Each structure stands twice: as structure tokens, then as C-alpha cells.
Amino acid sequence: MSKNKSSESVKVVVRCRPMNDKERAAKFERVVSVDVKLGQIIVRNPREASASELPKVFTFDSVYDWNSKQIDLYDETFRPLVDSVLLGFNGTIFAYGQTGTGKTYTMEGVRNDPERRGVIPNSFEHIFTHISRSQNQQYLVRASYLEIYQEEIKDLLSKDQSRRLELRERPDTGVYVKDLLSFVTKSVWEIEHVMNVGNQNRSVGATNMNEHSSRSHAIFVITVECSELSVDGENHIRVGKLNLVDLAGSERQTKTGAHGERLKEATKINLSLSALGNVISALVDGRSSHIPYRDSKLTRLLQDSLGGNARTVMVANIGPASYNVEETLTTLRYSNRAKNIKNKPRINEDPKDALLREFQEEIARLKAQLQKRLGKKKKRRQRRRAVEGHDDEELEEGETEDDDDEDGDDKGDYWREQQEKLERERKAIMDDHSLVAEEKVLLLKEKEKKMEDLKREREAGEMLAAKVKAMESKLLVGGKNIVDHTNEQQRMLEQRRQEIAEQKRREREMQQQMESRDEETLELKETYSSLQQEVDIKTKKLKKLFAKLQAVKAEIQDLQEVHINHRQELEQTQNELTRDLKLKHLIIENFIPLEEKNKIVNRAYMDDEDEHWKMKPITRIEDEHQMMTRPLSAVGYRRPLCQHARVALIMKPDIRYKAENILILDMDMPAQTTKEYQEPVIAPKVAAALEDALRDEDEIQVDASRFHSSFAPTSASGSLKKPKTGKKSGTPTSPFSPSSPGPPLYPQTRGLVPK
Numbered sequence: 001m002s003k004n005k006s007s008e009s010v011k012v013v014v015r016c017r018p019m020n021d022k023e024r025a026a027k028f029e030r031v032v033s034v035d036v037k038l039g040q041i042i043v044r045n046p047r048e049a050s051a052s053e054l055p056k057v058f059t060f061d062s063v064y065d066w067n068s069k070q071i072d073l074y075d076e077t078f079r080p081l082v083d084s085v086l087l088g089f090n091g092t093i094f095a096y097g098q099t100g101t102g103k104t105y106t107m108e109g110v111r112n113d114p115e116r117r118g119v120i121p122n123s124f125e126h127i128f129t130h131i132s133r134s135q136n137q138q139y140l141v142r143a144s145y146l147e148i149y150q151e152e153i154k155d156l157l158s159k160d161q162s163r164r165l166e167l168r169e170r171p172d173t174g175v176y177v178k179d180l181l182s183f184v185t186k187s188v189w190e191i192e193h194v195m196n197v198g199n200q201n202r203s204v205g206a207t208n209m210n211e212h213s214s215r216s217h218a219i220f221v222i223t224v225e226c227s228e229l230s231v232d233g234e235n236h237i238r239v240g241k242l243n244l245v246d247l248a249g250s251e252r253q254t255k256t257g258a259h260g261e262r263l264k265e266a267t268k269i270n271l272s273l274s275a276l277g278n279v280i281s282a283l284v285d286g287r288s289s290h291i292p293y294r295d296s297k298l299t300r301l302l303q304d305s306l307g308g309n310a311r312t313v314m315v316a317n318i319g320p321a322s323y324n325v326e327e328t329l330t331t332l333r334y335s336n337r338a339k340n341i342k343n344k345p346r347i348n349e350d351p352k353d354a355l356l357r358e359f360q361e362e363i364a365r366l367k368a369q370l371q372k373r374l375g376k377k378k379k380r381r382q383r384r385r386a387v388e389g390h391d392d393e394e395l396e397e398g399e400t401e402d403d404d405d406e407d408g409d410d411k412g413d414y415w416r417e418q419q420e421k422l423e424r425e426r427k428a429i430m431d432d433h434s435l436v437a438e439e440k441v442l443l444l445k446e447k448e449k450k451m452e453d454l455k456r457e458r459e460a461g462e463m464l465a466a467k468v469k470a471m472e473s474k475l476l477v478g479g480k481n482i483v484d485h486t487n488e489q490q491r492m493l494e495q496r497r498q499e500i501a502e503q504k505r506r507e508r509e510m511q512q513q514m515e516s517r518d519e520e521t522l523e524l525k526e527t528y529s530s531l532q533q534e535v536d537i538k539t540k541k542l543k544k545l546f547a548k549l550q551a552v553k554a555e556i557q558d559l560q561e562v563h564i565n566h567r568q569e570l571e572q573t574q575n576e577l578t579r580d581l582k583l584k585h586l587i588i589e590n591f592i593p594l595e596e597k598n599k600i601v602n603r604a605y606m607d608d609e610d611e612h613w614k615m616k617p618i619t620r621i622e623d624e625h626q627m628m629t630r631p632l633s634a635v636g637y638r639r640p641l642c643q644h645a646r647v648a649l650i651m652k653p654d655i656r657y658k659a660e661n662i663l664i665l666d667m668d669m670p671a672q673t674t675k676e677y678q679e680p681v682i683a684p685k686v687a688a689a690l691e692d693a694l695r696d697e698d699e700i701q702v703d704a705s706r707f708h709s710s711f712a713p714t715s716a717s718g719s720l721k722k723p724k725t726g727k728k729s730g731t732p733t734s735p736f737s738p739s740s741p742g743p744p745l746y747p748q749t750r751g752l753v754p755k
């Protein structure tokens with residue numbers, strides 16, 4: 001890596017969503033204001049008591065308010081990034097923020113509405129338009145889609161959604177997801193289809209989509225490979241990878257009151273997100289030499305985007321309403337730190353894992369194979385013609401020499417000729433009466449075999465040709481439609497002009513800003529005409545500076561508070577985990593014999609790839625194939641016993657410690673060949689009716705007072721006892737409703753509850 005490589009900061013933009021209907025209905029106050037020109041977000045404290053408190057101001061690369069259009073964001077912020085991906089840089093877009101602030105809206109947007117499409121679909125359009133305009137370049141575009149939930153990676157494009165993938169690392173290409181599927185796509189439509197399939201899988205796996213999506217990270221990856229003939233006459237391949245990341249909601253997950261498994265789960269849920277925060281802090285801090293990329297799957301996978309060789313944009317999404325103010329401030333502080341991360345973007349030229357190279361080589365190989373086949377065939381035909389006496393017929397020049405043009409027709413003719421010839425010969429044999437029957441059969445069989453061979457050969461040739469065609473179709477080339485092309489170019493030109501204008505406007509504003517600052521400093525150097533004037537000006541100045549000082553002080557205080565809260569939470573988690581650990585140690589010390597423990601400790605090792613503890617198999621070192629003799633773990637006993645059990649055994653030899661099992665070993669369960677019973681899905685209407693029918697009879701209220709007078713005396717206690725079970729007995733119940741007057745009436749056997 002060269003030292004003079006230019007570094008650039010992570011670009012951070014903030015987008016504030018509009019108030020939603022609920023917030024408007026509840027008449028929440030808007031506490032966020034957005035100064036698009038100066039790139040500032042201003043947050044007021046909504047509390048009455050702190051009315052005197054100054055609003056907090058944050059400055060970013062660009063900011064977008066509630067009126068911002070998706071396409072504006074794309075043109076100003078994302079288009080340049082995607083452009084550099086097309087040049088061979090790696091690029092990443094993170095959407096960060098509290099749940100419900102518009103991360104998914106920014107990344108995906110509203111499907112089927114061109115105005116409200118997010119970055120992902122807009123980038124599809126951008127990439128394929130770029131390719132169609134390109135010239136003398138070959139492209140290969142592929143897409144993957146994955147999700148990280150509770151530190152497990154799931155391939156959203158895989159058929160088997162229960163499978164979890166692992167991260168692997170290679171020294172040449174870095175960290176990657178093992179066995180992650182990627183689909184080669186040839187058009188906007190195809191890549192959209194890939195996205196839709198992934199989105200569907202995402203919602204299918206989740207029982208509660210809202211909760212799931214707010215706790216998981218979704219990463220859509222587009223890889224664009226481009227091959228171009230350079231001046232040195234060699235084909236060079238550049239590979240750009242675009243990671244589009246919809247992060248989990250940044251709101252604090254409450255961990256209070258969680259123990260054991262639940263605690264572990266809670267700490268796992270946003271591990272990736274807090275690790276992301278720690279990585280950002282460590283990168284910005286400048287003092288720490290260790291960046292904790294390895295702490296989570298997300299940071300490991302996207303290591304390159306944070307302080308690496310990729311270009312990165314972070315979109316921080318916030319909500320405008322007063323009740324969100326704490327989370328909004330947290331998000332703003334977080335992103336404020338992120339803008340100080342420095343990356344060193346670099347083009348990936350001729351990387352080892354370029355798929356395009358493989359494709360090109362495979363196509364060349366198949367073509368050569370096909371050529372060989374055709375060559376063979378032609379020689380055969382020439383030979384045949386010579387034998388059959390066609391040699392006097394003039395061979396047309398182009399027919400044999402020029403392969404490519406007449407290949408199709410030529411091929412067809414050849415096969416037809418061959419088939420016809422065989423057919424003719426077969427007929428001749430059939431008609432030939434001089435042959436003996438057996439001989440005929442033999443000859444016919446031979447001919448049939450020849451025909452079979454011919455057919456097979458033909459099919460193989462066709463298959464090869466089809467394969468070449470299929471592979472070639474995956475490589476995209478541009479410059480097809482010239483008229484359309486110029487139109488497009490014009491449009492592009494206009495767009496560019498717009499962009500340039502926008503840029504200039506921005507520059508002007510920056511200039512203004514700088515000038516106003518300069519003025520401030522100039523004031524200090526000014527000479528004053530009178531002492532009074534000097535006092536006035538300086539007092540004004542002092543007031544301004546004092547206000548600034550107060551703002552900074554308040555910010556420091558806030559940060560300290562946030563810090564303390566965070567630390568308390570971490571301490572609490574640590575305490576819980578320590579307690580857990582202590583309990584485990586206690587169990588091990590008291591219930592697992594020392595020698596057993598040592599054996600396990602000796603066999604255990606950390607698998608760096610999987611990041612799990614594993615057990616080494618019991619084998620002899622010198623001979624790997626022979627199993628070691630079974631270790632004598634409990635001499636004289638049937639099983640390993642703990643000290644307590646041994647003592648108890650001696651004291652009272654007949655008690656249960658005799659065969660106490662201490663180590664619980666898992667059995668190897670055979671693969672299940674039956675299916676789990678699944679309840680049929682019942683429509684809510686039917687379910688309600690069923691429930692009604694099966695309801696316990698306790699709940700049926702029957703007015704039985706009228707029967708009372710005539711039948712009660714027969715019962716000693718004066719009440720009719722209801723059978724204990726709620727089941728219906730075989731006894732027929734009264735055909736008359738209890739309230740209907742007139743005989744014959746006889747008491748129902750049960751279910752009557754006298755008042």
C-alpha cells in the first residue's frame with residue numbers, strides 16, 4: 001500500500017422524515033429543524049424547564065428534510081458512490097437510525113412507485129443504464145442478499161431458509177460469507193426479481209415482521225465486474241462491490257431483568273450494532289491501535305467500509321417529533337462521530353476472484369471445443385465427397401473456409417444429409433432380397449446404431465453451442481442502440497449540468513459561511529474610533545462567545561450523561577454475565593471430577609474460523625486412523641463419579657449415588673424421516689363457531705327457576721348437581737327449550753344451575 005494514497009472521510013448525511021398521521025393526531029411538537037443550505041440539523045429541547053437552554057446544532061455533509069425527494073438524495077449523495085462502484089471501487093451505504101424513521105424507506109422505498117423508489121432500485125436502473133451506454137466493455141452483474149439476526153447469517157436467496165452461513169477469511173480477498181449464493185442478472189427486471197425473492201424470504205421466516213426487521217441487518221450486495229481492453233493490449237478486469245445495508249433499529253434494547261438465556265439473547269440482538277459503534281469510536285479516537293472488527297459479524301464483513309479501501313456513505317434517519325428527542329440526539333451524535341472516519345478508496349483491478357475472467361475463459365474453452373467438432377466434421381465431409389465422386393464438383397470457396405457465417409445452415413444441411421443417407425442405406429438393405437434374414441437384421445442393427453451415434457453427436461454439439469450462447473448472454477455489452485443512446489446521453493448531460501449547478505450553489509454557500517467566519521475574526525483586529533465603540537463591539541462579541549461556550553458546556557454535560565448511562569448498562573451486563581460464569585464454575589468444581597475436567601480442557605480448542613469452542617477427536621497422535629483405547633475415567637466404577645458421590649457410596653452403600661451420571665452426552669440422533677404434525681389452518685370464523693360449540697357448560701346461563709317449583713322437591717338438597725366432567729353424556733337432553741311452556745317437561749340431567 002502506497003503512503004500517498006488519498007484518503008477521504010465517510011460521508012454522512014441526515015434525513016428527517018415527515019410527521020406521521022399518529023404524531024400529527026396526537027399533536028406532538030416538532031423539535032427538529034433542518035437547514036438544508038448550511039447542512040445543519042437543529043434540535044430543541046422540548047422540556048418546559050429548559051426553555052432557556054440553547055438548541056443543539058449538528059453539521060453534516062448534507063441534510064434532507066421531510067420534503068426531500070428520493071431522487072434528490074440519489075442524485076446528490078448516492079449517484080457518485082454508485083458511479084465509483086462502476087469504476088471498480090467498493091462502496092457501502094449504511095442506513096442508520098431508530099425504528100420507524102425511514103431506513104427501509106430510504107433503501108428500498110415504495111415498490112411500484114417510481115417517485116418513491118429507494119436507493120436500491122434506483123441503483124439498479126443506474127447500473128444497467130450505464131452498461132447500455134458503455135462501449136467496448138464487457139460487464140457481469142450479480143447480486144446477493146443476506147441477513148444478520150442475533151449474530152447468525154442467513155442467505156435470503158437460498159431455498160433452505162433454516163441454514164446458517166459462516167464467515168471465512170482469505171489472505172488475498174479478505175472476509176467473505178461461505179456458500180453465499182449470488183445470481184448473475186442481465187437486466188433491471190432480473191435483479192429486481194432477486195430483491196423481491198429475498199424480501200419475501202425475509203418476511204416469511206419472521207413471526208413478527210416488525211420486530212424482526214427492527215432487530216436484523218439486511219445487506220443487499222451488487223457486484224459489478226467490467227472487462228476492458230487496455231492500451232497494453234491486455235484485458236483488464238475491475239470489480240466494484242456495492243453493499244446496501246439496512247441496519248437494525250438503533251434504539252436501546254432493554255436488558256433489565258433478563259437472566260441466563262434471555263440475557264444472552266438480549267446481548268446478542270444488537271451486538272453487531274454496538275460493535276459498529278465501538279469500531280467507529282476506535283477509528284475516530286486515533287489513540288487505539290486495536291479496532292474491534294472481529295467483535296461482530298457485521299463489522300467483520302464490512303471491515304473494508306470502515307477505515308478500509310471502500311467508499312462509504314452513512315444515512316442517519318431521524319424523526320421530528322418531541323417524544324423521539326433522546327433517540328434523535330443519540331443518532332446525531334453517533335453519525336457526527338462517523339464523519340471523522342477516514343477511508344482510502346482503491347480500485348480493485350484484476351482481483352483473483354473475478355468471475356468474469358472465469359466466464360471468459362470458459363467461453364473460450366467451449367468455443368474451441370465446438371470449433372474442433374466442426375473441423376472434424378468438415379474433414380469427414382470432404383473425405384466423403386471425394387469417395388462418392390463429388391470431387392469433380394467445384395467446391396465453392398467460402399463454403400469450407402468461411403466457418404462462422406454459414407455455420408448454422410451448414411450444420412443443419414450436414415446433419416440432414418447424413419440422416420437421409422443413412423435412411424437410404426437402411427431402405428436399400430430392406431429391399432435387398434439377396435441377403436439372408438439374419439444378415440439383414442445384423443446390418444440393420446448396425447445402421448441403427450450409426451443413426452443413434454449420429455443423433456447423440458448432434459445433440460452434444462447443440463448442447464455445447466447452447467451453453468456457449470447462454471454464457472455469452474450473461475456478459476453484458478453496451479452501445480447497442482445508437483439513437484436511443486444519444487437521447488439518453490442528452491438526458492445524462494442535462495442531469496450532469498443540474499448536478500454541476502447544484503455543486504456550485506453549494507460551493508457558494510460554503511464560501512459565504514467561510515466569509516462570515518472571517519468577518520468575525522477580522523472584527524477582532526479592527527481598530528476602533530472610540531473607546532465606547534470598542535467596548536460595545538467587544539461586549540457583543542463576548543456575548544456571542546459566551547453563548548457558544550454555554551452550548552459547548554451543555555454538550556459536554558450531555559455527553560457525560562450518555563456516557564455514564566452507557567457505562568452503567570455495560571456494568572450491569574457484565575455483572576450478570578459474571579454471576580452466570582461463577583455459577584458455571586461452581587457447578588464444574590463441585591460436580592465434575594477434576595480429572596474429567598482436565599480431560600475436557602485438554603481436548604477443547606477454539607476454532608478461529610467458526611469462532612466456537614470445539615472438542616478434538618480422541619485419536620493417537622502418531623497414528624491418526626487408530627482410535628485410542630477408551631480412557632479409564634473411573635477405575636473400579638462403572639461411570640465417572642464425583643467426590644461427593646464416592647463418599648456417599650462408602651457411607652451408605654445402597655443409595656442412589658451408585659450410578660449417578662455426571663456427564664450428559666448427546667446421542668447421535670438419526671435423521672428424521674417423518675414429518676411433524678402440523679395443525680390444519682382453521683379460518684377464524686370456523687374456529688369461533690367451534691369454540692362456541694365446545695365451550696364448557698359452566699358458562700351457559702340457563703334460567704332454571706321455573707323447573708324448580710315442580711322438580712326441586714325430588715332432590716334432597718334442593719339443587720341439581722352438575723356432573724363434574726364437562727363432556728356431553730349420552731343422555732338425551734330435553735327437546736324443549738327450558739323456557740318453553742307446557743308439558744311434557746322433564747329435567748335435564750345436568751347443566752342446570754338454580755339461582
Ligand code: ADP
Pocket residue numbers: 016017018066097098099100101102103104105106214249317
Ligand atoms: P425503518 O425502516 O427505519 O424502521 P421505515 O422505512 O419502515 O422505517 O419507515 C416508517 C414509515 O415512515 C413508513 O411508513 C414510511 O413510508 C414512512 N417514511 C419514512 N421516511 C419517509 C419520508 N422521507 N417520506 C415519507 N414517508 C416516510
Ligand code: MG
Pocket residue numbers: 100103104105213214246
Ligand atoms: Mg426497516
